[in-house]
Every structure is written in C-alpha cells, then in structure tokens.
Amino acid sequence: MNIEQEILKFTKKAAQELYSAEIPDNQINLQPTRSEFEGEITLVVFPFLRFSKKSGEETAQEIGKYLQEHIEDVVSFNVIKGFLNLSIAHKYWLNLFNEALLNPNFGFANANGKKVMVEYSSPNTNKPLHLGHVRNNLLGYSVAEILKAAGYDVIKVNLVNDRGIHICKSMLAWQKWGNGETPETSGLKGDHLVGKYYVVFDKEYKKQIDELKLSGKTEEEAKKLAPLILEAQEMLQKWEAGDPEVIQLWKMMNDWVYAGFGITYKNLGVDFDKYYYESNTYLLGKDTIESGLAKHVFFKKEDGSVWIDLTADGLDQKLVLRGDGTSVYITQDLGTAEMKYADFGMEESIYVVGNEQDYHFKVLFLILEKLGMSWAKGLHHLSYGMVDLPSGKMKSREGTVVDADDLIDEMIETAKEKTESLGKTNDFNEDDKVVLYRQIGLGALKYFLLKVEPKKRLLFDPAESIDFQGNTGPFIQYTHARIKSLLSKANYNQQVSNIDVDLDPTSLELILSISKFPNEIKSAAKSYSPALIANYLYDLAKLFNKFYHEVPPIVKEENEVLKQHRLNISALTASVLKKGMQLLGIEVPERM
Incomplete structure (x- = not known):
C-alpha cells in the first residue's frame, strides 16, 4: 500500500472515530503540498467541517494528530487554515525511489484486460497531409501510446476517405x-x-x-x-x-x-x-437504418427519406437516409462503428477528429445508444482545435494550407540553423548531425503541438518551438543529453540500490517529482491528454537542472555513497524523461 492509500484509509477511520462519520473516497482530497509550505502531501479538511462542527484549523489539528499516531511514515504535520500538510519520512521516499530504480517498467501499468481503439489520421486521397493532419496524427499516436502504458490493449486504426x-x-x-x-x-x-x-x-x-x-x-x-x-x-x-x-x-x-x-x-x-477504407464501408449502415425503423427509433417522411428526431435531447431532426435510398455520412458512420466493434469487441473507441465535427459525433453516439448498442457508452470524440501559423512564416505548395512534408523539412532545417549557431555540434560527424537535427526538429514540432490541451486552438511558431530554454522539446532533449554526459563522465554503469542517505531538499523535490510519473500516465490516459505528460516532463527537466546546479559537482563528490545516490537520481530522471518523451512519439538524443 502506498502512502496516499494509507492516508486515505486512516483519514476515513479518523472521521469514524473522531466524528462518527462515514466519508466517501471521492470527498477525501489529497494534493501535493505547495512548495512554500513544509510537507509533501496535503489533505483538504473543509469537507469534514460539517461532521466535526469545529473550525478548519481545529479539525485539521485533530486529524493530523490521528494520522501521525496511526501511520508510521507521517513524521510531522502543520496546518494552514483548512489545509493539513503532512511530512512523510525520508525513508519512505528513499524506499520508493529504490523500488523505481530497480523496476525497468517503472511508470507503466500491468495489462488491465481492457481493449480500446484509437482512430486517427483519416486522410482524403485527393491531396497530401497538411498541418491539421499533423496535429491529428500526433495526438492519435500519443494517446494510443499513453493508453498502452496505462495497461490497455490498444488498436490503432486509420479510416481512409478514398472515394x-x-x-x-x-x-x-x-x-x-x-x-x-x-x-x-x-x-x-x-x-x-x-x-x-x-x-x-x-x-x-x-x-x-x-x-x-x-x-x-x-x-x-x-x-x-x-x-x-x-x-x-x-x-x-x-x-x-x-x-x-x-x-x-x-x-x-x-x-x-x-x-x-x-x-x-x-x-x-x-x-x-x-486500415479501413470508405470505398469498402460507404454502403454500410443501411441495414442499421432498417432495424432502427422497425424499432421506431427512426421515421420516414413522405418523400421516403429516413430521419431521427433528437429535439427532446436538445439537438434537432437528423437525416439518416435520403429519399432515393442513398447514404449520408452518418449512415456509413453507423455501419462502420458496428463493423469495428464486430471486428475487435473493444470496451472503448476514441475518434480523433477536429472540433468542427463536434455536433456530428454527438448525434452519432446518441443514435447508437438509442439503437440499443451496448458498447455505445464507450465511444469518445477526442475533439481538437485548429493550428494557426504566424502569417508569412511558411508558404504551402498549393498556397492555401501548410503541407506536412514541407513543415517537417522546415523544422529539420530550423533545428540545423539554431544548433549550429550555438556551436553545439562542432564535434559531431556529418551522419550524426543529420540524425540529431531530425530528432531536434521533429521533437520540437511534436512537443509544441502536444503540450497544449487538445481542445485548444494553438498558434504554432516553428522558430519559437526550437528553443533550448523554456517549455520546449529541445529543452527536455538537452536535459536528457546532459544527464547522459554526466553519467558517462562518472563511469556510471549500474544502479546500487538501498543506499541510506539524508536527503537534501532539492534531491527530495526531484524524487517526489519522479514518483508522480505513474499517476501522470493514469491521468493522461483517463483524460486522453498528452499535454499532461508533456508539461510533467518539462517540470521534471526543470527540477533536474535545479538539482544539477544546487548540489556540489556530482562527479567530484568524495563521499562515494552520496555520489552513487545522486548518480542514481540522475539515471532515473533520464529514464523517466526518455519513457515520457516516447509516449509523445519523441526521440531523446544521447548527446547534444
């Protein structure tokens, strides 16, 4: 049982014994303690006041004493108004760190037996992929990888509009x-x-x-x-x-x-x-319409067209089959949804499609529910906003939208210019330079597009995205390369676990951040948001750089036990940065 679960368990017992109250899990709010206060975990006490009939501070004091008496790893506490800040024994964090250090799958969940489909890309075969498709593809791929890391069996699907x-x-x-x-x-x-x-x-x-x-x-x-x-x-x-x-x-x-x-x-x-192809699916759905007519889910108008009335659900009447018997988009979408479920029997199915289709998917999912499809509750539309470019930054081949291939080439060229201007590749051979510029350019593109919540429209500036400082892919890549360089200089080749040292505040802060990685994956999987992983990695990289500058030079550390411990922290940080960036589809160079 981890410390959060233990605090949850004993907080419920405290409510029973102190106030004769049953508190449901969802009313017990645990948060990381704010950096300006002492402690690592904060319990929000306000939901308990209606049972304690006391002030927030008095209630927090009582619960704090109870937790300290009953949980060995709670060593002290302090109260700020209705917030109970708990200090956890350094030994607990060291043990947690050592377990993570020795676990090659740290952060990744065991298989949960659930199957989920992620449908993304969905191009038309009359033109190349463009900037909008780039965001779609990166989102779909990253969400699929995050769901895999959270324990799901994932099927990645592309429905091609080829007719x-x-x-x-x-x-x-x-x-x-x-x-x-x-x-x-x-x-x-x-x-x-x-x-x-x-x-x-x-x-x-x-x-x-x-x-x-x-x-x-x-x-x-x-x-x-x-x-x-x-x-x-x-x-x-x-x-x-x-x-x-x-x-x-x-x-x-x-x-x-x-x-x-x-x-x-x-x-x-x-x-x-x-791959599914519309040329094979465009006739699907007509049987579904016939079935829906028999169930009185649909109705026919005088011209023979078939409709569904969704006005009671706050929507409108929707055409599902033309009077001449030909399909509309939603007809084949109904049929394709059934076919995909028949093929894979997944519990969830995620459609990665731009927000201009929000209404379409509301209607589609509602119709499938009304048709009695048991799996319809597991359908989700991952809606995302458009990507804008600063005017004049890039011209497309067709003069209208930015071509994906042109964008990739421009990112690699910009990475080359920026990196060479900083003199970072003077000791690289030409082949290694080509690989590095590609990693940096694509890393910058992917990170910039994924660090923003999917629903938000975003302004993408290629030059701004390739910056070795700030919330960018290259900053995280550079931090990873810096750690690898440090480990190489120290001839670090193995983790020595169960080292018992006193944790300085910066080391503790870094270990606390590393320990959040599994929960960040869970949260990102639950909300289908790569942005949570991206911003977590940025915070972790920032913390490592703070650690690197605040502790004495690690390679020169004379205390071998302390040196080994700090190298362990560095190695695990690099491992988490690499794993996290892989979830975003981003490679991290070994050197930069």
Missing part, C-alpha cells in the same frame, strides 16, 4: 491534363502529384464558372452547369457502377497517394494496426 466527388476531381484533371505523368516521371511524391491535379481541376472549374456567369448564369447555376463538375459527377456514377476503366484509374492514383502517405507517416513516426 467521392473530390477524388474524382483529381482523377478527371489527371486524365485531361496529365499527359501520363507519374510520380516516377515527375519526381513528385504520389500524394503531391494527385494533389497537384486537384488544384488544376479547381482552377479550370473556376474558369468555366466565370465564363458561364458572363453568359448570364447566376453563381449557383454556373457551379452546377460547369462541364467539368458534370463530368466529375458522371465519373463518380461510373465508379459506383464498377466501370473497369474508372476503377483502374482510381486504383492507380490511390496507390500513388498511399505510397506518399506512407513516407509522411514514417517521417512523423506514426503507425496503424488496421
């Missing part, structure tokens, strides 16, 4: 103006080549709209009557009818895109256990 009118636009433009161009002949990544023809379609389509407007058509009429859009619609109909020529073209161009996506995913360091 529809937007795909046909690229196909038609390539057919008309491509002259047989391929990724090999053009030197372009396949997704960039297909994206190029999506832009070509858009330009030619706008020309036709302008021409029709000059002939007297309205904007809306021109958009509908432009020959290009009519041809794209005809191509989509042929695709749905299984026309061999259209299908062959579609397969060829999609393969180009998948090869291009594969390179970007590899560069971002993300992966997937299973």
